[in-house]
Amino acid sequence: MKQFFSKNGIVLLAAVTIVAVIMCVVSAVSSGTGILHNVAGVIASPFRAAGSAVTDWVGGIESHFQTVEELQRQNQELRRENARLKEENRQAAIDSEENARLRNLLNLRQQRRDFSLEAAHITQWSSSNWASTLTLGKGSSCDIAIGDCVVDEYGYLVGVVTDVGLNWSTVTTILDTDSQLGALVFRTGETTVAVGDLRLMNQGKLKLSYLESESSLINGDLIVTSGLGGYYPANLVIGSVEEILTDDSGLTRYAILAPKTDMGSLVEVFVITDFTVVD
């Protein structure tokens, strides 16, 4: 064996390099997830899972150092929020009943949103400063497909699946420059587009483009997915407006959005593998 490598080591190295380059170029020009990429993802999956377990363990140790005062303060805040949410929930139940009665009176179909969700653990975050992606520990074997929306436990939009292997999938988050989503201003119903921006990505924000000239957008407005075209489900919360600005030309306006989901604290997400929305 040693003799083999002594004689053929550098030739082997060069051959591997050439094959690697050819395969990568082939996978670059072909659409979808290439077989090489898929196999490599399957092989890398256990290592990603191990890395994720170690990171979670380190994170767990760090959280033990939180002070008691801090936890008490958080507990108080959560109790207050819980009381407020309970009150809102009671009001929402009354509103829903009223809404159902009115829909019946007007002969309208019942509004409903049925999502098939697949829970998945995040096994890796993008190592690059130039992209915002994450890798999940589940793939096509769990019905996850390219284009599926990914939400957190509160239903806030995290991103869209852009690459799938057998037991892994890559999610491009809403912050990435590749991300482009049809959006709706919840308060006014105005349609617009939420796009990732290189300048804002590392600040954890995104951009709301193509605002109408007479747009009445205000800071704090909630932005949701429009669902136009039926490609993504409607009314998934993207974020809220933080700042409204005019571009360099002075002709068009755009807004800076703060996502509702806390990207930094995500551990597990939910992939919407199928959906039915009736408005």
Place this chain on the structure above:
Amino acid sequence: MSYGKTFYRWLFYGLAAGLGLIVQGLVLNHLRLWGIHPFLPPVLTAVAAAQEERQEGLCAAAIFGLICDLTMSPVIPCFYILTFSATAFLAGLIAKRLIVPGFFCDVVCAVAGILVNGIFHALFLTYRGVGDLGAAAAITGSELLLTLPLIPLVYLLYLPIHRRFQAD
């Protein structure tokens, strides 16, 4: 030097680079300043290529690029193969033609590697219509500033391997 020694030398370089990737994944990715974290792979490539023969450095850079392409999420599937090959070529050129090999030369090559990585990213993002040269320059500059203090550590990581096989 025999082919076997070449193989083992690069095997040790590979293990050291693997250690670098683990540190990147477990530690550096979480150290953020201005929203940016240090990025070690171009430095790992550049320093190895500067210390060793040009052709070998190029081959090793391409393989390391392939590993990064498969484990990270590049802007195009073969992005790191292209970037690290260019970095190794540049590092070889600097080490063989411009600056006497040593610590200073390795630092210059590592800086060149980070800049090549930034320039390639900016080019591809511009090609795809989502580029912003100002933002790209800001990211590259921040990445360079944050990664700069780690270059001596990479140099010290590779130095025993370089010396061990150079002595042979």
